[in-house]
Amino acid sequence: MTFSRYLLVVALATIAAIGAIAWARPSVFTSPVVVVGLGRHFSESQPGSFYAVRVAPILEERCVGCHGPKLQRARLRMDSLGDVWLGGKSGRVVVAGDPRASELYTRLLLPKSDRRAMPAGTKPPLPADEIRVIELWIASGASGHTRVEEIANAPPPPPPPVTIETPASDSVAKMRAPLEVQVGVLGERYPGSIAWVSRASGDLAVDVKRLGTSFGDADLARFEPLARAITRLDLSGTAVTDAAPLAMFERLEHVRLNDTNTGDAVLDALATLRALESVTLIGTRAHTEQIADLRRKGVKVYDARG
Amino acid sequence: MKRRLGLTDTLADSALVDIQRRHFLRHCSTGLGAMFLGTMSPAWSSGGLDFTRDPATPLAPLPPQIAPRARRVIYVHMAGAPSNLEMFDYKPELAKQDGKDCPQSFLEGKTFAFISGVPKMLGPQYPFAQAGQCGAWMSDRVPHVAKHVDDLCFVRSMRTDQFNHAPAQLAVQTGNARLGSPSIGSWVTYGLGTENQNLPGFVVLKSGTNAPDAGKPLWGSGFLPSVYQGVECRSAGEPILYLRNPDDISRGQRRAMLDVLDRLNQRTAREFGDPETLTRIAQYEMAFRMQAEAAQVLDISREPASVRAAYGAVPGDGSFASNCLIARRLVENDVRFVQLYHWGWDSHGAAPAEALNLGFKDLCRDTDQPVAALLTDLKQRGLLDDTLVVWGGEFGRTPMRENRGGQEMRHVGRDHNPNSFTIWMAGGGVKAGSSYGETDEMGYEVVRNPVEVRDLHATMLYLLGFDHHKLNYRFQGLDQKLTGVHAAKVVAELLA
Numbered sequence: 001m002t003f004s005r006y007l008l009v010v011a012l013a014t015i016a017a018i019g020a021i022a023w024a025r026p027s028v029f030t031s032p033v034v035v036v037g038l039g040r041h042f043s044e045s046q047p048g049s050f051y052a053v054r055v056a057p058i059l060e061e062r063c064v065g066c067h068g069p070k071l072q073r074a075r076l077r078m079d080s081l082g083d084v085w086l087g088g089k090s091g092r093v094v095v096a097g098d099p100r101a102s103e104l105y106t107r108l109l110l111p112k113s114d115r116r117a118m119p120a121g122t123k124p125p126l127p128a129d130e131i132r133v134i135e136l137w138i139a140s141g142a143s144g145h146t147r148v149e150e151i152a153n154a155p156p157p158p159p160p161p162v163t164i165e166t167p168a169s170d171s172v173a174k175m176r177a178p179l180e181v182q183v184g185v186l187g188e189r190y191p192g193s194i195a196w197v198s199r200a201s202g203d204l205a206v207d208v209k210r211l212g213t214s215f216g217d218a219d220l221a222r223f224e225p226l227a228r229a230i231t232r233l234d235l236s237g238t239a240v241t242d243a244a245p246l247a248m249f250e251r252l253e254h255v256r257l258n259d260t261n262t263g264d265a266v267l268d269a270l271a272t273l274r275a276l277e278s279v280t281l282i283g284t285r286a287h288t289e290q291i292a293d294l295r296r297k298g299v300k301v302y303d304a305r306g
Numbered sequence: 307m308k309r310r311l312g313l314t315d316t317l318a319d320s321a322l323v324d325i326q327r328r329h330f331l332r333h334c335s336t337g338l339g340a341m342f343l344g345t346m347s348p349a350w351s352s353g354g355l356d357f358t359r360d361p362a363t364p365l366a367p368l369p370p371q372i373a374p375r376a377r378r379v380i381y382v383h384m385a386g387a388p389s390n391l392e393m394f395d396y397k398p399e400l401a402k403q404d405g406k407d408c409p410q411s412f413l414e415g416k417t418f419a420f421i422s423g424v425p426k427m428l429g430p431q432y433p434f435a436q437a438g439q440c441g442a443w444m445s446d447r448v449p450h451v452a453k454h455v456d457d458l459c460f461v462r463s464m465r466t467d468q469f470n471h472a473p474a475q476l477a478v479q480t481g482n483a484r485l486g487s488p489s490i491g492s493w494v495t496y497g498l499g500t501e502n503q504n505l506p507g508f509v510v511l512k513s514g515t516n517a518p519d520a521g522k523p524l525w526g527s528g529f530l531p532s533v534y535q536g537v538e539c540r541s542a543g544e545p546i547l548y549l550r551n552p553d554d555i556s557r558g559q560r561r562a563m564l565d566v567l568d569r570l571n572q573r574t575a576r577e578f579g580d581p582e583t584l585t586r587i588a589q590y591e592m593a594f595r596m597q598a599e600a601a602q603v604l605d606i607s608r609e610p611a612s613v614r615a616a617y618g619a620v621p622g623d624g625s626f627a628s629n630c631l632i633a634r635r636l637v638e639n640d641v642r643f644v645q646l647y648h649w650g651w652d653s654h655g656a657a658p659a660e661a662l663n664l665g666f667k668d669l670c671r672d673t674d675q676p677v678a679a680l681l682t683d684l685k686q687r688g689l690l691d692d693t694l695v696v697w698g699g700e701f702g703r704t705p706m707r708e709n710r711g712g713q714e715m716r717h718v719g720r721d722h723n724p725n726s727f728t729i730w731m732a733g734g735g736v737k738a739g740s741s742y743g744e745t746d747e748m749g750y751e752v753v754r755n756p757v758e759v760r761d762l763h764a765t766m767l768y769l770l771g772f773d774h775h776k777l778n779y780r781f782q783g784l785d786q787k788l789t790g791v792h793a794a795k796v797v798a799e800l801l802a
Contacts, residue, residue: 128754162796164773196369280688302688
């Protein structure tokens with residue numbers, strides 16, 4: 001056998017093999033595995049891509065624990081796009097454009113009783129939306145370049161987790177400092193009536209309903225130094241009248257005036273308050289027209305009449 | 307030769323002789339008390355908030371961590387686990403499967419209270435129709451609540467890991483299926499205190515033929531100081547047991563007695579330094595103040611007849627309707643947490659009272675109008691904006707008909723289903739007219755957006771202004787919290 005004939009046989013065999021593969025699995029030729037072979041940087045996902053924004057967080061949460069830097073079950077890693085493309089012990093897990101041929105997708109659909117179902121063990125199955133995201137990504141070519149907006153019909157992303165940030169205690173103290181003296185003085189005079197809206201807030205809630213009719217307009221006037229810090233005010237059952245100085249509470253959001261001898265004038269004062277969200281005036285002399293005026297301004301008015 | 311002792315030496319000697327083990331423990335208890343207080347101090351806890359108060363005012367109000375969306379809670383617990391398949395979770399596919407054998411996949415790896423062998427599927431027992439702007443499907447058993455769907459926030463994907471009543475109720479109400487943890491109401495009054503010192507911060511009202519299966523531990527304070535436990539009030543007979551003075555004792559005499567008791571307790575407190583003594587003094591004083599105010603607030607005969615009729619409440623009848631009206635009067639008077647229980651929803655089908663086609667109807671009738679009236683009333687009074695109302699049971703019920711002992715039963719019923727159940731919330735910062743999560747076509751398991759009990763708790767605490775990690779209490783060397791050790795999340799989709 002001459003060398004040239006040997007070359008011919010090898011060449012023919014190679015072409016036949018490629019042909020056979022092309023017939024059986026055409027997607028191989030668009031497969032990023034080839035790209036991975038050429039250079040790893042091609043396999044990096046782009047920031048803002050569908051993969052980076054939608055797919056990677058799911059893999060990170062659901063898969064990387066067993067298929068990542070710590071453990072490489074089935075010799076598979078999923079902590080980077082290149083690793084996902086490379087696949088594991090049993091070969092590729094992603095066939096670009098074909099979710100039904102991609103184990104990354106099909107194994108998610110198996111019933112929990114199937115030994116091959118992922119995630120394995122007692123870990124919960126992926127929610128339908130997350131499976132759909134993975135399906136759409138593979139169907140669109142499993143690339144790291146396709147942008148989020150290019151994939152239509154993707155389920156809406158979950159809202160970001162609720163985080164609670166509290167300001168540093170010194171910034172709260174600074175905010176409260178100009179008020180503290182008056183809060184102390186009035187708190188002593190009207191016990192249990194003044195409270196900070198929250199531990200992080202410089203706003204005040206004033207509730208004097210337990211002082212009953214011993215609390216009147218003159219008492220309310222004493223709150224003038226704190227007026228711009230008060231966002232909630234409950235005067236129910238007190239002796240306040242139409243002459244109550246309510247206009248000074250410029251930042252007032254919620255006020256309750258139940259069972260007070262108040263009516264038109266008080267509502268006029270309230271109408272000037274820009275931050276006002278709700279007024280409750282059950283058992284007052286408030287007129288329906290004025291109530292309607294307040295409601296037109298977007299203020300919720302409660303008068304127990306619906 | 308014996309040395310002659312000076313006076314001081316003699317005294318010192320006799321002091322040593324006199325100090326015995328008992329004295330040591332007693333005085334040491336000052337130390338123990340101090341150590342106890344030490345464990346309460348923020349320095350010991352890891353990043354939790356400081357909830358220390360003067361022991362004489364254990365219920366003094368404290369501001370929440372962040373501005374709250376809800377300032378008080380009415381939690382309506384339907385003990386026995388109502389069937390959402392007959393109320394809120396519409397499953398037309400299940401209707402088609404009615405009477406067919408249950409698929410094997412529903413039974414594998416599952417534990418049931420009573421179902422055995424292969425049960426039959428059971429379609430919805432009542433017709434459903436869409437209600438309100440949001441178009442939520444509601445059964446004809448809840449016509450009054452159906453008028454409020456646009457105020458409600460449904461969670462259709464609740465899950466629990468308990469399939470028997472008492473532990474499941476404990477899980478929902480205390481975050482822990484075992485005894486000994488504080489109830490939600492206890493945590494909330496511990497964290498926020500209460501604005502009205504003349505009423506308890508945490509009130510419990512029961513109705514239905516029985517108490518809830520897990521009993522008093524549902525509203526117990528667990529490892530929190532006992533002052534944070536729920537105070538049980540009654541809408542029939544004496545509103546609060548043992549609160550009223552005996553007939554021949556005047557209020558002045560009671561005051562004089564309390565003053566003497568107070569001096570004795572103060573002396574004990576000085577001697578032992580135990581903060582629980584001061585807490586006890588505070589509780590006596592609160593009871594004295596409550597004698598005046600509680601009876602009035604709990605007396606629904608003071609309400610106009612039209613309001614009572616809206617609820618269907620009759621003074622002194624001890625009904626759920628009366629309790630709903632009392633709940634409104636309590637939150638109006640700044641009670642922080644009102645817990646209602648209505649027992650009887652355990653619709654297995656083993657007896658008429660617990661049959662979906664019989665007793666269940668009565669339960670719906672007895673609770674639908676009152677709870678709807680409560681929502682209307684709160685809304686009209688401007689209280690719904692910052693009052694969180696929660697309605698729910700401890701688990702769901704199976705889409706299979708119960709076949710106790712493998713037999714077809716005389717009445718129609720469903721077994722316990724911890725894999726999914728529906729609750730709803732209203733007011734206090736939840737998204738009105740919304741629905742979250744989904745069960746499968748049979749209403750058996752959650753297929754979308756599962757919400758664990760601890761997620762519900764985390765969300766409730768968030769609405770009240772707390773990061774659930776920060777509302778904690780040091781016990782057994784741990785910063786204990788309502789949501790326990792498993793990761794819990796605030797469900798952002800439920801927030802308005």
